[in-house]
Amino acid sequence: MQLLREGESDRVEFKESLRGDAPNRIREAICAFANDLPDHRDVGVVLVGARDDGTLTGLSVSDEMLRQLADIKTDGKTVPPPSLTVEKRSICGNDLAVVTVQPSDSPPVRYDGRVHVHIGSRRGIASAQDERILNENRRFGDIPFDIRPIRSATLSELDLTQFENEYLPQAFAQEVLEANDRTREEQLAATKMIASADEPVPTVLGMLVLGKRTLYYLPGAYVQFLRIAGIDVTGPITDEQAISGTITDVLRRLDEKLNSHNRTSVDITSGPVERRKSTYPVAAIQQITRNAIMHRSYEGNNAPVRVYWYDDRIEIMSPGGVFGSVTAENFGQPGVTAYRNPNLAEAMRNLGFVQRFGLGIPLAKRLLREAGHPEIGSKVDSHNVLIAIHACTAED
Numbered sequence: 308m309q310l311l312r313e314g315e316s317d318r319v320e321f322k323e324s325l326r327g328d329a330p331n332r333i334r335e336a337i338c339a340f341a342n343d344l345p346d347h348r349d350v351g352v353v354l355v356g357a358r359d360d361g362t363l364t365g366l367s368v369s370d371e372m373l374r375q376l377a378d379i380k381t382d383g384k385t386v387p388p389p390s391l392t393v394e395k396r397s398i399c400g401n402d403l404a405v406v407t408v409q410p411s412d413s414p415p416v417r418y419d420g421r422v423h424v425h426i427g428s429r430r431g432i433a434s435a436q437d438e439r440i441l442n443e444n445r446r447f448g449d450i451p452f453d454i455r456p457i458r459s460a461t462l463s464e465l466d467l468t469q470f471e472n473e474y475l476p477q478a479f480a481q482e483v484l485e486a487n488d489r490t491r492e493e494q495l496a497a498t499k500m501i502a503s504a505d506e507p508v509p510t511v512l513g514m515l516v517l518g519k520r521t522l523y524y525l526p527g528a529y530v531q532f533l534r535i536a537g538i539d540v541t542g543p544i545t546d547e548q549a550i551s552g553t554i555t556d557v558l559r560r561l562d563e564k565l566n567s568h569n570r571t572s573v574d575i576t577s578g579p580v581e582r583r584k585s586t587y588p589v590a591a592i593q594q595i596t597r598n599a600i601m602h603r604s605y606e607g608n609n610a611p612v613r614v615y616w617y618d619d620r621i622e623i624m625s626p627g628g629v630f631g632s633v634t635a636e637n638f639g640q641p642g643v644t645a646y647r648n649p650n651l652a653e654a655m656r657n658l659g660f661v662q663r664f665g666l667g668i669p670l671a672k673r674l675l676r677e678a679g680h681p682e683i684g685s686k687v688d689s690h691n692v693l694i695a696i697h698a699c700t701a702e703d
Contacts, residue, residue, distance in 0.1 A: 310352060311361040311398075317345050317425035321357040323364050325372060329355075333406070334379055338418035339425045341389040343410035344437055346444055351425075355404035368395045368402035376406055381644060381665040385418045386653035387411065388646060388664050413454050413650050414441040415497055420480035422497075435488050442496045442503050452606040453512050453648040456502040457524050460509045464524075465500060465517040466553070467491070473555075474498065474516065477657040499650050511605060512650045515554050516658075522551050527609040527626065530557055530600070532564050534616045542617070549611070554651070558597060558660055561614070565592050568616055584678075587621065587696060591674040595683075595694050597660055598667035599625035601652055602692075620684075621696045628689040635687040639668040668694075 310319050320336045322329050333353055340351025355376070356366035377393045379385065390409040395402060415422040415438055422433035422441070433441070445454070471491075475484065478498050489497065492504040500513035509517075514524050521528050529551035535542045546568070550560050569592070571585050599612045604627025613624040629638060631645025644665035646652055655661045672683060675696065684695035 310354065311357060311363075314361055315359065315428045317427055318347060318349065318351045320351075320353050320430075321359055321361065322353060322355045323358055324366055325355065325375065330375070330379075333376070334385060334418050335423045335430060337379060337389055337391060337406065337408050338385055338416050338421075338423040339430050340408035341385075341411040341416040342414045342422065342424050342433070342441055343444070344424040344426065344433070344440060348410055350410070351408045353406040353408070355406070356402055363398065363401035363403070366402055366404075368404045372404055376404055379406075381663055383656050383661065383663045385416060386656050387413055387416060387649035388644070388652065389416060412445075412449060413451055413499065414445050417478070417653075420478065421483060432483075435493060438489070438497050439493065439504065445499075451647070451649055453515075453650045454499045454510045456506070456508040456510055457514055458508060460514065460524055462495075462501065462507045462509065464519055465495075465509055465513055466519055467517070469553070470495065470498075470500065470517050474654075474657065477659070512654060515605075515651060516654050518553060521553060525605055527611055528557075528605060529611045530561050530596075530614055531611040532561070532614045532616070534568055536618065538617050538619050540615070554600070554655065554660075555658055557600065558655075561596060562593065565589075565596070565614075565616075586698060587680070588674045588678045591671040591678075592621065592696065594667040594671040594674075595623050595696065597655065598671075599623050599692070599694070601655055601661070602630065602647055603627050604630075604647060619698050623694045623696075625692045625694075626690070628691055629687055638685060638687045638692070639672065639683075641666070641669045671696075 315321055322333055336353050356364050356368065358364060373393050373395060380388055380391055389411065392407045394405050396405050415433065422438060423430060424433045424437050475494060490504065492507050495501045496504045499510055500517060502508045502510060511525065514521050515528060518524065529549055532548045532550060533544055534546035536545050548564060550557050550564065569585050569587055569589065596614060603612055603625045608626050610626040615622045627647065629635065630647040633645045652661065652664060675683060679699050681697040686693040
């Protein structure tokens with residue numbers, strides 16, 4: 308294999324196994340390849356089962372090892388989620404696990420709050436100058452909509468106090484913040500809240516996370532909640548609210564609204580200890596509503612996320628339809644992920660609203676099933692994603 312003969316470089320790393328701290332070192336390598344500081348605009352490769360000199364270790368590559376490597380994409384430790392593939396290769400009877408990493412279209416990418424980069428065959432933490440280069444690479448590349456600049460907005464539209472006190476400590480490792488060698492504009496650019504330090508124009512992400520007038524610039528960035536007495540939209544509306552603001556405001560206020568309608572019953576007769584049960588599992592509702600807000604289309608779409616609570620179900624409508632490799636057929640299956648808004652996903656992870664990527668719908672299904680609810684209903688097309696959470700039947 309040519310990569311083994313050529314040795315390690317800024318596009319290839321060897322690892323003998325997954326023992327010890329190797330999984331963390333592999334995550335650092337994946338982060339560095341995704342950042343692509345040398346601007347190769349080509350894949351980086353981690354070969355597990357090879358020594359530093361390129362000789363093979365005779366490692367046995369199991370399905371569990373491949374799964375462990377594939378989970379790096381969705382475990383929430385590397386943000387935005389890297390694009391990678393994992394496969395098993397055999398050379399002269401020796402196994403290799405091959406991790407192929409695509410360069411990110413929205414650097415800098417962070418692992419555990421640190422930006423890792425390659426300089427030759429050496430890997431390390433990005434300097435302030437390295438981050439400036441990554442920001443420029445992003446600025447002139449084909450970038451996702453969630454980090455495109457909003458040209459009509461100015462820096463004064465962002466809540467910089469919230470950025471410094473709440474967001475920065477979550478986005479960067481402590482020692483990076485303590486180094487304090489980045490200007491405020493460089494910090495905003497590194498977190499993709501503005502286009503660049505030289506062009507301090509808020510991005511879509513900046514407006515969603517820090518915007519003082521988010522709806523003015525993104526008219527669809529809100530949640531329309533309705534509580535309808537009955538089982539269809541013709542029933543009387545007993546509660547309604549348009550929930551807007553920063554992404555933190557929207558998610559917290561939506562949680563409060565949903566909790567206010569989620570009745571809890573107390574059973575004191577069927578056992579020695581009282582049992583409390585909500586109408587719907589709180590975590591399941593959160594997973595689906597947060598998933599809808601994260602994956603919706605904000606581009607040229609002024610429709611809100613709709614949460615309609617009926618007597619027999621909750622319907623969540625996310626505008627924009629499925630994206631990328633997700634289809635109507637594989638929607639909601641474990642491991643099937645594509646990110647229309649990868650940087651919003653990163654921000655929601657930094658803010659504590661997401662723990663792992665790609666598990667929202669599967670986790671909600673499991674929680675609902677364990678609580679005795681019917682399977683969720685879904686209607687998926689190129690324009691909208693509709694999820695229906697059904698209440699337990701009387702027999703349940």
